[in-house]
Amino acid sequence: MEETKYTAANYKSDQSVRWCPGCGDHAILNSLHKAMATIGVAPHMTAVISGIGCSSRLPYYMNTYGFHTIHGRAAAIATGFKVANPQMTVWQISGDGDGLAIGGNHFIHAVRRNIDINLLLFNNKIYGLTKGQYSPTSERGFISKSSPYGTTEDPFIPAELVFGARGNFFARSIDVDLTTSQEVLVAAARHKGTSVVEMLQNCVIFNNGIHNHITDKDFRAERTIHLRHGEKMIFGKDSNKGLVRDGFLLKAVKIGKDGYTIDDVLVHDAHCQSNFLHQQLAMMDGYDLPLAIGVIRDVEGLTYNEEIDHQVAEVRERKGFSSLRDMILAGETWEVK
Amino acid sequence: MLEKPNIKVLDKVVVRFSGDSGDGMQLAGNIFTNVSAGVGNQVSTFPDYPAEIRAPQGSLSGVSGFQVSVGTGVHTPGDQADVLVAMNPAALKRNVNVLKQGGVIIVDIDSFKEADLKKALFNTGEPFKELGITSQVVEVPVTSMTKAALADSGLDNKSVLKCRNIFALGLVCWLFDRPLESALHHLKTKFAKKPAIYEANAKVIQAGYDYGHNIHASVSTYRIESEEIRAGHYTDINGNTATAWGLIMASEKSGRPLFLGSYPITPATDILHELAKRKDLGVKACQMEDEIAGVCSAIGASFAGNLAVTSTSGPGLALKSEGIGLAVMAEIPLVIIDVQRGGPSTGLPTKTEQTDLLQALYGRNGESPLAVVAPASPTDCFTMAFEAARIAIEHMTPVILLSDAFIGNGSSAWRIPDTDEYPEIRPNYLPKNMMDGSWKPYKRNEDTKVRYWAIPGTEGCTHRLGGLEKDYDTGAISTDPVNHERMVYTRKDKIERIAGNIPELEVLCDKDADTLLIGWGGTYGHLYTAAEEMNKNGNKLAFAHFRYINPLPRNTREILTKYRKVIVAELNTGQFADYLQARFPEVRIERINKVQGQPFLVKEVIDGVTKIMEGK
Numbered sequence: 001m002e003e004t005k006y007t008a009a010n011y012k013s014d015q016s017v018r019w020c021p022g023c024g025d026h027a028i029l030n031s032l033h034k035a036m037a038t039i040g041v042a043p044h045m046t047a048v049i050s051g052i053g054c055s056s057r058l059p060y061y062m063n064t065y066g067f068h069t070i071h072g073r074a075a076a077i078a079t080g081f082k083v084a085n086p087q088m089t090v091w092q093i094s095g096d097g098d099g100l101a102i103g104g105n106h107f108i109h110a111v112r113r114n115i116d117i118n119l120l121l122f123n124n125k126i127y128g129l130t131k132g133q134y135s136p137t138s139e140r141g142f143i144s145k146s147s148p149y150g151t152t153e154d155p156f157i158p159a160e161l162v163f164g165a166r167g168n169f170f171a172r173s174i175d176v177d178l179t180t181s182q183e184v185l186v187a188a189a190r191h192k193g194t195s196v197v198e199m200l201q202n203c204v205i206f207n208n209g210i211h212n213h214i215t216d217k218d219f220r221a222e223r224t225i226h227l228r229h230g231e232k233m234i235f236g237k238d239s240n241k242g243l244v245r246d247g248f249l250l251k252a253v254k255i256g257k258d259g260y261t262i263d264d265v266l267v268h269d270a271h272c273q274s275n276f277l278h279q280q281l282a283m284m285d286g287y288d289l290p291l292a293i294g295v296i297r298d299v300e301g302l303t304y305n306e307e308i309d310h311q312v313a314e315v316r317e318r319k320g321f322s323s324l325r326d327m328i329l330a331g332e333t334w335e336v337k
Numbered sequence: 338m339l340e341k342p343n344i345k346v347l348d349k350v351v352v353r354f355s356g357d358s359g360d361g362m363q364l365a366g367n368i369f370t371n372v373s374a375g376v377g378n379q380v381s382t383f384p385d386y387p388a389e390i391r392a393p394q395g396s397l398s399g400v401s402g403f404q405v406s407v408g409t410g411v412h413t414p415g416d417q418a419d420v421l422v423a424m425n426p427a428a429l430k431r432n433v434n435v436l437k438q439g440g441v442i443i444v445d446i447d448s449f450k451e452a453d454l455k456k457a458l459f460n461t462g463e464p465f466k467e468l469g470i471t472s473q474v475v476e477v478p479v480t481s482m483t484k485a486a487l488a489d490s491g492l493d494n495k496s497v498l499k500c501r502n503i504f505a506l507g508l509v510c511w512l513f514d515r516p517l518e519s520a521l522h523h524l525k526t527k528f529a530k531k532p533a534i535y536e537a538n539a540k541v542i543q544a545g546y547d548y549g550h551n552i553h554a555s556v557s558t559y560r561i562e563s564e565e566i567r568a569g570h571y572t573d574i575n576g577n578t579a580t581a582w583g584l585i586m587a588s589e590k591s592g593r594p595l596f597l598g599s600y601p602i603t604p605a606t607d608i609l610h611e612l613a614k615r616k617d618l619g620v621k622a623c624q625m626e627d628e629i630a631g632v633c634s635a636i637g638a639s640f641a642g643n644l645a646v647t648s649t650s651g652p653g654l655a656l657k658s659e660g661i662g663l664a665v666m667a668e669i670p671l672v673i674i675d676v677q678r679g680g681p682s683t684g685l686p687t688k689t690e691q692t693d694l695l696q697a698l699y700g701r702n703g704e705s706p707l708a709v710v711a712p713a714s715p716t717d718c719f720t721m722a723f724e725a726a727r728i729a730i731e732h733m734t735p736v737i738l739l740s741d742a743f744i745g746n747g748s749s750a751w752r753i754p755d756t757d758e759y760p761e762i763r764p765n766y767l768p769k770n771m772m773d774g775s776w777k778p779y780k781r782n783e784d785t786k787v788r789y790w791a792i793p794g795t796e797g798c799t800h801r802l803g804g805l806e807k808d809y810d811t812g813a814i815s816t817d818p819v820n821h822e823r824m825v826y827t828r829k830d831k832i833e834r835i836a837g838n839i840p841e842l843e844v845l846c847d848k849d850a851d852t853l854l855i856g857w858g859g860t861y862g863h864l865y866t867a868a869e870e871m872n873k874n875g876n877k878l879a880f881a882h883f884r885y886i887n888p889l890p891r892n893t894r895e896i897l898t899k900y901r902k903v904i905v906a907e908l909n910t911g912q913f914a915d916y917l918q919a920r921f922p923e924v925r926i927e928r929i930n931k932v933q934g935q936p937f938l939v940k941e942v943i944d945g946v947t948k949i950m951e952g953k
Contacts, residue, residue, distance in 0.1 A: 013801070015813060044796045049637065052804075059801050060814065065793040067640055068803030070663050073633040076598075076625060080634030081793075083621055084596050085641035088793055106633075109626040308623075312616045319617040324585045327618055328753050332526060333572045334375045336752075 004040030008033035011043055013063045024175030024201035025055055028122065031178050032058075032091075035185035041089045048091045049078045051098035054129050055122035055201070058093045072103030075110040078117045079304070086305045089189065090117040096137040097127050100156050104136070111165035113304040114193040118185070121158055121198045126207035144206075158198045159282035159296070163275050169195040170282060171295040174215050175202060180226060180293050187295045193303045214286040225290040227281065229270040229298065232262065235290050242266070243281075243289070250280050252289050270298040348562045349379075349408025351415030352509060354502075355432045356424030357394055358387055358401040361502035364527065365422075366403025367748075368506060371573045372519045373407035374750035378561060380573070381406045381715075381862060382748045383414035383936070388603070388687045395448075395456035400431040407513075408561045410869075412714075412862035414747065416938040419559070420512065422505050424448060424479070426464050427457035433468050441473045443508065445501065447480035477548065479504050486544040490537050500541040507545020512558050517546055567752055575748040576715035576740055576859075577607035580674060583722030584646055585618055586754075590723075591730050591762035593644040597622040598634030600653065603686040604742040605676035608648040628653040632660035632673065639669045640802065642792035644726055648674040651693045652683065654737075655700065661735050662701040665828065667802040668779070668788050670729035670764075674722070677741040679934040688934030689743035691858055691908040697737040698887060698916065704825045706832040708732070709886040711739040713861035716751040718744060721884055724839075727762045732835050733787050739886070741908075743936045744859040764790050772797035777812040786831035833888050842881055842890040850877035852950055853900035857883040857913050860937055864906055867942035878946065883913070889920070897924045904929060904949055906942055 011033045019025045036046065046064040050056035052071035059066030065088070069077050078092040092110075099107050099121050110119065126144065127133040133146035137158065141150040162170045169191045171184035181199070188195035200211045214223050225235035225243065233243040234255075242265030243250050253260040272278070278297040285291055321327040352369065354362040363384055374380045385402040392399030406415040417437040423429035425448045436442060454464055461467050465474055483504045487497045503524070510520055521539055528535035574582075588595035599609040599622065612622040621638075625631045632647040639645035649657065654675045664671040677693045679685025697709050708728050712721035718740055725738040765782060767789040778800040781788045791798035800812065808815035809823055844853070846868040856864040861882050868880035881896060883889070897903055897917070905914040906929035918926045929945035931937055 042796070044799050045794060047641070047793055059803070062801070063799055065640075065799050066801035066803075067637075067667070068801065068805065069633070069636070070659055070804055073629060073660065076630035076633035077637035077640075079625075079630075080596065080598055080623070080637030080639075080645070081641040082637075083623060083634070084594065084638035084643040084645070085793055088641065105626055106630055109630070308621055312619055312621065315616045316619060321617055323756060324582060324589060324618060325753060325756055327615075328572060328582070329570060331572060332371070332523070333570045333753065335570050336377065336566050336568050 004037060006037045006040060006042070008037045011036045011063055013061055015060045017061050018057065019054060020205055022204040023054070024124065024203070025058070025122065027175045027178060028120070028181065028199050028201060029058060029061055031181035032185060035182045035189070038182065038186050039089075039189045041189070045087065046089050046091070047081060048093060049074050049081060050093035051103055052129070053095035053098045053127075055093055055095045056098060072098055072101070073106060074098065075103060075106035075119065079110055079113070079115045082115055082117055083305050083308055086116070086309060092117050092119045094119070094121055096121065096123045096125060096135045096158070100136045100158065100161065108161060108165040111162055111167040111194045111196065114168060114301050115304040116192050116194070116306070118188045118195045118197065121196060122201045123158060123198055124201045124203040124207055125210050126203050128203045128206050132206035157283060158196070160279070162196045163279050163282070167196055168193045168297065168299045168301045170198070170278070170297045171195070172198045172200070172282070172293050174200045174211065174293060176215060177293065184295055187298060191298055193301050214291050223286040223290050225292055227268045227270070227292050227294040227296055229268055229295065231268055232265045233268055234265060250284070250289060270295050273299055345558070346560045346562070347408065347419075349406055349411050349415070350419045350513065350559055350561055351404060351406045351417065351437075352420045352422070352513075353402055353404040353418040353432060353435060354422045354505070355400060355402040355428035356502065357428070358389070358399045359391055359394070360401070360424050361499065362401050362403050362424070365502040365506040366405055368520055368523045369509060369515070370405045370407070370748060371523050372510065372515045373405070374571065374573050375519050376516065377566060378407040379409060379411035380748070380750050381411050381414045383743065384746045386687055388685070393456070395425055395427055395453055397427045397431060397457060400428050402428075402432060404435070412866045413936070413939065416940050420509065422509065424501065424505065425457065426454050426459060429464060430457050430459070430468065433470060436472055439472065441475060442470065443475045443477055443505065445479035445505070446476035447478050475552075477508065482544060482548060483541055486541050487537055490540070492533070492537055496534065496537070500537055503538045503541045504545040507542035508549045510542070511546045511549030514558065514560060517542060569752045571750050571752050573748055574716060574719075574751040575607070575746055576712065576718040576744040577605070577676065577746070578611050579716055579718035579751065580712075580722040580738070580740060580745070581608050581611035581615070583719040584612070584644070584672065584726055585615060585620065586719070586759055587723045587726030587762060588620070588644050589756065590759055591644055591726070591764060593642065593730065593764065595620045596635060596638035596643040596645045597648065598625050598631040598638065598645070599623070599648045600625055600628045600631045602628070602650045602653045604678055604745050605648045605650045605653075605674065607745070608674060608676070628656035629660060632657035635671060636660055636664055636669065639664070639671050640667070640793065642794070644670065644672070644730060646672040646674065648676070650676050650678050651680045651696065654693060654696060658701050661707070662703065662705050663804050664735040665701070665705045665707055666804050668733045668828070669802070670733055671735040672722070672725045672729050672738060673735060674738045674740060676745040677739060685934040687742065689741045689859065689908065689936055690932060690934060691739070691741060691860070692912070692932065693739060694886070694909065694912040694916070697739055704829065706829050706887070707734055708736040708832060708835055708888070709739060710736060711858035711884055711886055712744060713858065713882055713884055715744050715747045715749050717861070717884070719751070723759060727760070728835055728838070730762050730764050731787070731838065732785065732831065733765060733790060734832060739858055741859040767791040767798055776800070777810065778802060779807050779809065779812040781827075785834055786827055836888040836891045839885045839888075839890060841892045842883065842896055844879050844881050844896060846880040847872050847877045848879050850879040851900060852877070852902040852904065852946070853879045853881060853897070854946055855881050855883065855903060855905045855917075857886060857907065860906065860908060863937040863939055864942055867939045867946065870939065871943055871946060876947070876950065886913075894921055897921050902927060902949065904946060906930075906937065906945065908932065908937070
């Protein structure tokens with residue numbers, strides 16, 4: 001990664017970190033400090049805004065401007081912040097409960113507006129701070145304190161919501177994969193618009209191992225694929241597997257087997273305007289097809305805050321009022337002498 | 338000037354335009370108001386419209402009214418009308434009770450056919466007799482005259498019928514000697530993009546005016562006195578627009594950019610509309626996805642360094658409670674505008690009440706004090722919106738501005754202030770010498786207890802705020818019991834100290850009376866008029882009106898304890914009376930209450946006060 005005038009230490013606050021030992025949040029915080037140093041935006045030009053939940057404690061551990069707000073509302077607060085002070089780089093920290101349950105409405109509307117914030121969604125598929133209830137990303141049948149006989153509802157898949165809200169940026173990483181995490185965080189910061197990064201995070205106390213079928217070292221290489229723009233979609237311990245088109249769908253094949261060659265393997269195009277293939281890639285779950293990590297979609301679009309600024313500049317220029325009084329006097333008035 | 342027999346000279350008159358909600362009564366009323374203000378009258382308006390956008394045509398539920406009082410000494414739209422314009426039988430039935438003894442009714446007799454009477458649930462073919470009307474009724478064939486005037490206009494029948502309101506307006510203009518040129522000017526502005534419609538309306542208003550001239554032998558006309566008013570430029574303004582403009586003035590006076598996060602809700606939406614237009618002054622108004630996002634985006638904008646505002650009505654204020662609590666805890670400036678309407682729940686969305694006072698004062702979890710102010714009239718919305726912003730910024734606190742549907746929609750003539758008539762607003766910025774990285778975010782000015790404001794983007798003062806309790810000194814999260822109690826009292830103390838930065842309470846009317854009438858917020862006009870009338874009739878009465886609710890003005894106890902009888906009149910079941918009673922147990926507070934979704938009538942206040950005064 002390139003050098004800037006800041007190091008990870010410049011972004012660390014003096015507060016001691018209070019997450020449980022072994023919590024995936026430690027690794028993500030670490031990745032974020034390092035990514036910020038790489039991005040090189042000064043701490044005083046950075047704001048970190050969170051909701052409520054274990055992950056939402058994160059702003060206290062940053063030496064930036066920070067705001068630990070209320071449950072579910074971080075996206076709305078971050079939106080107002082960015083519109084009001086667009087020079088700042090704004091990060092939103094939310095968990096799956098904060099972002100997709102109580103804050104689901106604000107989440108989809110932030111994505112729809114394409115406000116220029118970086119939205120980190122820590123997904124551990126559980127409510128940790130309230131001690132172990134199922135979350136909107138828990139699988140059907142998941143047993144928890146509030147679902148002792150298993151849930152009777154289907155989960156959200158965060159990427160699907162992002163695409164449903166016409167999102168322009170979606171990336172995914174795993175808490176323990178620091179390299180990929182830094183890579184996607186930097187990409188998220190450089191993308192203009194709402195950049196959603198899903199962090200698969202392990203809750204060591206209430207949902208330990210929930211991502212193990214993907215993250216376990218023994219088969220991580222076989223069950224994940226690291227997507228990079230412009231590169232072939234290849235995965236596997238021996239880099240001998242690839243993704244190919246199968247009608248309208250995707251298929252994982254072994255290169256050199258069943259007549260498939262490297263030429264059949266798809267090249268990842270994160271900048272493609274159509275999100276058709278991005279959706280299929282993001283929906284892969286590590287079972288039949290490998291779970292995708294890295295930047296899955298990264299497309300330019302008009303941002304909410306910049307368009308407001310453009311409109312303000314354009315209308316001010318056109319009308320040319322110097323003050324409130326000036327504006328009122330240009331309307332319907334009469335004079336009493 | 339036309340020769341007018343039967344001229345009555347009055348210091349003020351009240352006209353009520355009424356018709357179907359699609360008949361354009363609000364437009365006719367607005368133009369009459371503007372024209373009257375333009376000739377130097379004081380004006381006060383009361384648009385009274387149904388919640389339904391278009392109820393069944395001709396039905397009682399679809400009646401829309403616009404009442405305006407013009408003349409001198411005008412503080413209310415008037416209890417009763419001198420002239421009632423009723424465009425159909427339903428409008429007549431709904432409004433006949435607001436007509437003054439000896440008033441005049443003008444009806445469009447063309448719309449009093451059998452079918453029309455049926456729609457308005459008349460039982461007989463004689464509506465005037467059925468309603469027991471003894472006043473003069475001027476039966477004007479408004480529809481057929483309008484059609485005749487536009488026979489050659491080429492307009493389709495529907496467009497022609499839409500001009501009926503303007504015929505009635507023309508007639509009323511003649512009746513009150515209003516200059517048609519001024520009315521034409523307003524029509525031209527209204528229909529700037531539809532020249533054909535303007536031409537038609539111009540023809541019709543003249544026809545209405547001429548019709549009045551031709552029948553003048555049969556109806557008395559009025560000359561209204563004008564008042565000597567302060568020199569300057571004037572405009573007609575309603576309370577919601579005044580609120581929006583007051584905030585812009587506060588933005589200019591504080592140097593902080595103005596941000597509005599809002600969600601449409603009756604009767605507050607016009608504030609969002611106005612501020613959305615004011616991108617031409619650099620205002621950023623965001624229509625968010627819900628009420629909660631409205632307040633939360635404003636909280637974000639406040640933390641980011643803007644003068645941040647959210648606008649709503651009662652149900653929306655309920656939704657914003659948690660967000661407002663965060664602003665209390667984070668100690669950031671925030672203005673919350675509640676244009677009160679009838680409640681609870683969806684209640685009476687288009688009607689007025691003062692029933693959100695306790696919600697504003699106490700409607701949050703925990704000990705959560707904030708400042709509450711309330712404008713007294715449409716034009717006072719400008720001043721009190723400015724004050725709300727000034728208090729929010731100078732004291733780092735959320736402030737709730739309690740407006741209401743009556744003053745929000747009502748309008749009066751307003752002298753456009755010079756910029757230097759309003760004070761500078763001085764944010765409690767973090768001093769430069771504290772920007773060395775050692776500053777802690779809950780450090781306070783020890784005199785005011787106000788914490789310092791460090792605007793994000795400034796080097797040397799990065800900090801973290803949040804909804805969790807913080808240590809008094811370090812600003813780090815703290816669950817220490819003693820620290821928590823200290824912070825609770827500090828936040829309370831901070832709000833109480835605002836009393837040193839607001840004006841004292843003034844006593845109006847007869848200060849030396851034994852009885853003091855008290856009001857707050859949008860009832861000022863009615864209460865003041867009632868008090869003046871009582872004094873005129875020899876019943877001594879002092880009057881004090883609260884615009885600063887929390888904290889109360891510092892001389893409140895001194896004034897309350899001076900009077901033998903203290904009466905609080907308000908449009909709820911006694912919320913402000915309870916609030917005062919709890920603070921001043923040595924004063925016995927009497928009450929006058931009304932909860933009908935309608936403003937007080939002056940007569941009701943006089944009757945109420947008289948009863949209490951006589952009650953010994």
